[in-house]
Amino acid sequence: MHFIPDALDDYVAAHSEKEPQLLQQLTRETYQKILQPRMLSGHYQGRILSMLSKLIQPKTILEIGTYTGYSALCLCEGLKKDGLLHTIDINEELEDFQRSYFDKSPYGRNIKQHIGNAIEIIPKLTTKFDLVFIDADKPNYVNYFNLIIDKMNSGGIILSDNVLWSGKVIEKLQPNDESTKALIEYNKLLAEDPRIETVLLPIRDGLTISRLN
Template sequence: MEKKKDIESYILGHIDPDDPVLRELDRETHLKVTGARMLSGHLQGQVLTMISKMIQPERILEIGTFTGYSAICLAKGLAAEGKLITIELDDELESLAQKYIKKAELQKNIIQLIGPALEIIPALNETFDLVFIDADKREYVDYYNLVFDKVKKGGYIIADNTLWGGKVLHPSVPGDKQTAGIVAFNELIKNDTRVEKVILPLRDGMTIIRKK
């Protein structure tokens, strides 16, 4: 465990530092929000930014805003005049995310929607270059099925927490619907011949899916 922490410290010491807005958002989230560990954090945030900059998407959909950290990271890679739509169920988090989206000067690029993603996604008349899934693990399969036809050919879907603390190795705990949701999602992606896929052992697991 100590070696893992040392490696993480080494990595963080050799990548670009968090920008001040993200550092402040990280700090306020940990001070004020229950479940602050759900925030993407520096390393994963840098990876999301890098992937977004590689793709240069015109349209991004994020399912699960939380306090806005990952939305800001992803929006940094948007093409000129690009838009990111982010969906969050918890309306109590809206103002905090909005505060930091404005501090990052991305309010013209990021559209916040509040409500159940399973109801909002079908109403979106958009096609997306990139989708980031990081919400209710029980609904990952449903999110994927709803967004698939809205993703452009050659577009990407990124799903977070797909190793789920290692629980995917022992998924048979009765009543553990979160783990069951992740396992079902992973099996779906494994067997979906319409896509290419890879799981990165980054933090809690991050699956990158490319639509053929």
């Protein structure tokens, strides 16, 4: 979902940092072989994730929703040399695909994959995180937030993707639309929780930056 005209959106992407060759290859193979390739973060958002990670310079990252590994590789670009990124995905069929690209990158040893239900996995993680990226099933966003908030280091950053949900968050809510309902609740939570300060950016399908006070 683009919230500015396509021509202007193309200009923005063209005047941003170029997409690394490995990520170009990952994009092509995702579109060739994997269902729902639009779930990929893509060039422009990927460069935003990379830039934010480089500014934060995290030692520990948690990603909820790996898909084919594109965003994980972008986030690793700012990871400290001895840092670790934990990434969780429920689809075990993508594990080998993800790992093949992780190992082609300079960050293979810095990425730990977890396959299964994030609601069950997160409580078992003993790490405190500097950066968290939430990009998974929307009805569980509030649950993910509640699970990770006490696992954040002071000043830690939570990035939340798809928070505008193609603009549905301001439209009349349909009775069976669980994802939109959940995102409306989640956005309200982020705006009102006194433990964090939040800015919602109209980038692609909406990206929220929340900083732990």
